Amino acid sequence: MRAWIIWGAIVILLVIAFNILTDHSADSSQIKFSEFRQAAAAGDIKSVEFKGLEVSGVFNEDYAEAEHGGSATFKTVGPVGEDLQDVLTANGAIYSFEKADKDAIWQQILITLIPLLLIGAVVIFLMRQMQGGSGKAMSFGKSRARLLNESNNKVTFNDIAGIEEAKEELQEIVEFLKSPKKFTRLGGRIPKGVLLMGKPGTGKTLLARGVAGEAGVPFYSIAGSDFVEMFVGVGASRVRDLFEQGKKNAPCIIFIDEIDAVGRQRGSGMGGGHDEREQTLNQLLVEMDGFESNEGVILIAATNRPDVLDPALLRPGRFDRRVVVPPPDVRGRKLILEIHSRRTPLAKDVDLAGIARGTPGFSGADLENLVNEAALLAARRGQDRVTLADLEDAKDKVMMGAERKSAVISEAEKRVTAYHEAGHALVAILQDATDPVHKVTIIPRGRALGVTQQLPAEDRHSMTRKYVLQRLAVMMGGRAAELIVFDEITTGAGNDIQVATDMTRKMVCEWGMSDTIGPLSYADGDNNPFLGGGGGPTTRPYSEAIAQDIDAEVKRIVMEQHDVAVNLLRDNLDTLELMAQGLLEFEALDAPELKLLMEDGHLEGIRKRREEIERIRTADEDERTPKSGFSTKIKEKKSPGGLGTLAPSANS
Numbered sequence: 001m002r003a004w005i006i007w008g009a010i011v012i013l014l015v016i017a018f019n020i021l022t023d024h025s026a027d028s029s030q031i032k033f034s035e036f037r038q039a040a041a042a043g044d045i046k047s048v049e050f051k052g053l054e055v056s057g058v059f060n061e062d063y064a065e066a067e068h069g070g071s072a073t074f075k076t077v078g079p080v081g082e083d084l085q086d087v088l089t090a091n092g093a094i095y096s097f098e099k100a101d102k103d104a105i106w107q108q109i110l111i112t113l114i115p116l117l118l119i120g121a122v123v124i125f126l127m128r129q130m131q132g133g134s135g136k137a138m139s140f141g142k143s144r145a146r147l148l149n150e151s152n153n154k155v156t157f158n159d160i161a162g163i164e165e166a167k168e169e170l171q172e173i174v175e176f177l178k179s180p181k182k183f184t185r186l187g188g189r190i191p192k193g194v195l196l197m198g199k200p201g202t203g204k205t206l207l208a209r210g211v212a213g214e215a216g217v218p219f220y221s222i223a224g225s226d227f228v229e230m231f232v233g234v235g236a237s238r239v240r241d242l243f244e245q246g247k248k249n250a251p252c253i254i255f256i257d258e259i260d261a262v263g264r265q266r267g268s269g270m271g272g273g274h275d276e277r278e279q280t281l282n283q284l285l286v287e288m289d290g291f292e293s294n295e296g297v298i299l300i301a302a303t304n305r306p307d308v309l310d311p312a313l314l315r316p317g318r319f320d321r322r323v324v325v326p327p328p329d330v331r332g333r334k335l336i337l338e339i340h341s342r343r344t345p346l347a348k349d350v351d352l353a354g355i356a357r358g359t360p361g362f363s364g365a366d367l368e369n370l371v372n373e374a375a376l377l378a379a380r381r382g383q384d385r386v387t388l389a390d391l392e393d394a395k396d397k398v399m400m401g402a403e404r405k406s407a408v409i410s411e412a413e414k415r416v417t418a419y420h421e422a423g424h425a426l427v428a429i430l431q432d433a434t435d436p437v438h439k440v441t442i443i444p445r446g447r448a449l450g451v452t453q454q455l456p457a458e459d460r461h462s463m464t465r466k467y468v469l470q471r472l473a474v475m476m477g478g479r480a481a482e483l484i485v486f487d488e489i490t491t492g493a494g495n496d497i498q499v500a501t502d503m504t505r506k507m508v509c510e511w512g513m514s515d516t517i518g519p520l521s522y523a524d525g526d527n528n529p530f531l532g533g534g535g536g537p538t539t540r541p542y543s544e545a546i547a548q549d550i551d552a553e554v555k556r557i558v559m560e561q562h563d564v565a566v567n568l569l570r571d572n573l574d575t576l577e578l579m580a581q582g583l584l585e586f587e588a589l590d591a592p593e594l595k596l597l598m599e600d601g602h603l604e605g606i607r608k609r610r611e612e613i614e615r616i617r618t619a620d621e622d623e624r625t626p627k628s629g630f631s632t633k634i635k636e637k638k639s640p641g642g643l644g645t646l647a648p649s650a651n652s
């Protein structure tokens with residue numbers, strides 16, 4: 001920004017200088033038209049000297065008439081040559097001219113220089129724009145670290161939940177920043193660099209700001225990608241600048257987000273096209289070696305790809321303290337939900353623990369998003385409180401994309417979907433080791449036409465073979481139902497088949513759950529559990545014979561569970577029929593409704609329950625908005641179920 005102002009000022013000064021010079025030269029060498037006219041009228045002008053002069057305008061032959069009441073036109077001509085001189089002399093009508101004196105040399109220089117400078121500025125600006133660095137044109141070499149104003153926006157450890165271990169590890173840094181002497185007195189060495197490792201949205205940035213907030217020190221943050229510039233040397237000088245700034249403001253925290261952008265292993269760039277990045281990384285290493293943490297500058301970096309970092313970064317004296325920031329567990333999720341709903345008025349029916357149970361795999365950022373979506377939904381529905389139904393709907397939206405209310409789905413398609421989802425749900429209900437079914441819907445959402453959600457009582461960290469097999473049968477349940485009822489299958493089972501095949505392959509190749517293959521690992525590629533599978537090159541560290549065995553075994557297991565599903569559904573065809581009817585009528589069934597359906601054998605109980613809920617809700621609404629002009633009715637009637645929570649496995 002500042003650089004822009006300076007550039008602008010230079011250009012403006014040049015333009016002013018140019019104008020002054022040209023004005024000056026013009027003034028000093030121009031004959032006034034009135035003088036000329038007088039002379040011409042007196043008939044004194046017969047010819048004019050043009051040597052070393054430039055004509056800027058002449059009167060044409062009408063001039064003489066004009067002087068006698070006719071009209072004259074003005075015509076511009078270029079530098080005067082011999083021919084023109086003759087014409088003018090013949091017409092006797094010269095008007096104004098400029099002297100080409102020594103001032104003109106400066107003019108020439110300025111005239112060529114200004115466009116050059118302007119073009120240069122534009123080119124540089126465009127180049128930087130192309131790098132995606134909008135708004136930072138020409139701040140070469142300046143670090144772009146931002147000093148966050150912590151007085152307005154202070155984060156403390158109280159604002160962070162679900163990552164207690166990480167907080168504890170960082171507490172030491174906080175203590176040090178608060179009273180450095182206490183530590184250095186005994187010669188203790190404080191880590192210079194802390195590397196926070198975790199998936200996106202798990203709160204790494206938040207933690208770093210929390211450390212600064214707790215210790216009451218300034219917080220400088222910069223993204224790794226800000227270092228990576230097109231011009232060689234810029235990144236390195238930014239690093240230098242950043243550290244200088246840090247040391248000046250010590251004690252403080254310097255936070256480098258996405259350090260992998262600059263810290264990727266050296267020599268990994270193809271064709272050596274990353275010289276600039278490597279130079280920047282080298283500078284970072286040099287700077288890290290060149291200061292003592294005792295000076296009070298603590299470097300915190302974050303990455304979700306610790307595996308690609310250059311090992312030199314992780315050596316002692318650099319980022320030697322590594323803190324894993326895991327996704328929150330069920331307790332953590334509840335706490336995070338509480339933090340983010342502090343400012344959101346919640347209805348009495350809201351049970352955050354239930355929502356937490358239904359959101360395995362959600363990151364802190366996802367949960368924040370969920371609460372936000374729910375608040376928006378509640379506002380759109382005209383409520384003054386966020387209800388459980390809002391949170392449920394928000395969760396579905398965050399998890400699976402928005403409902404596609406407008407999607408045109410034919411009656412026939414809807415019928416197939418109803419049986420398909422009922423097939424999943426019924427196979428789940430009829431087995432003893434699967435997770436309870438939480439909700440079945442045939443409301444299209446994201447890319448799925450319908451969804452069956454199962455919900456474990458608590459987070460699942462391991463699965464038994466029985467559980468995995470039954471889950472396979474549930475996945476096969478959708479297709480099995482289509483087959484039994486319509487004697488036909490649709491593409492709707494495609495995703496089920498893919499997930500089932502992947503899981504079975506894991507059973508055989510990774511979890512040692514196949515007796516034929518035995519407890520051996522035949523995992524393909526690089527499976528980094530921390531990153532949820534790196535997806536690297538597929539290597540096959542086993543023989544062709546084993547590969548065939550694996551394929552046969554995977555097929556056998558899947559087919560077996562498919563048959564289990566078919567048999568279960570054949571034996572309970574009436575219930576399948578009833579559940580599909582229920583889905584067609586209500587579009588969504590939650591756990592209590594499924595229970596009613598299984599026990600009653602008809603849909604009457606569900607109808608009553610729906611009416612009752614509606615009655616309570618309207619009464620509740622009336623009570624909350626007494627006699628207000630616009631009555632707030634919730635338009636969407638979606639299973640505002642009592643148990644409230646959703647879904648680890650969504651079978652579409």
Ligand SMILES: Nc1ncnc2c1ncn2[C@@H]1O[C@H](COP(=O)(O)OP(=O)(O)OP(=O)(O)O)[C@@H](O)[C@H]1O
Nearest residue numbers: 159160161200201202203204205206336364365368
């Ligand atoms: N443990 C948590 N407790 C409370 N809020 C959280 C937590 N984790 C994430 N959040 C919320 O999610 C937002 C995003 O988190 P943050 O930017 O810290 O994640 P990150 O790990 O740095 O993600 P990224 O890798 O994408 O930069 C935070 O501003 C915060 O509101």
Ligand SMILES: [Zn+2]
Nearest residue numbers: 478496651652
């Ligand atoms: Zn399905």
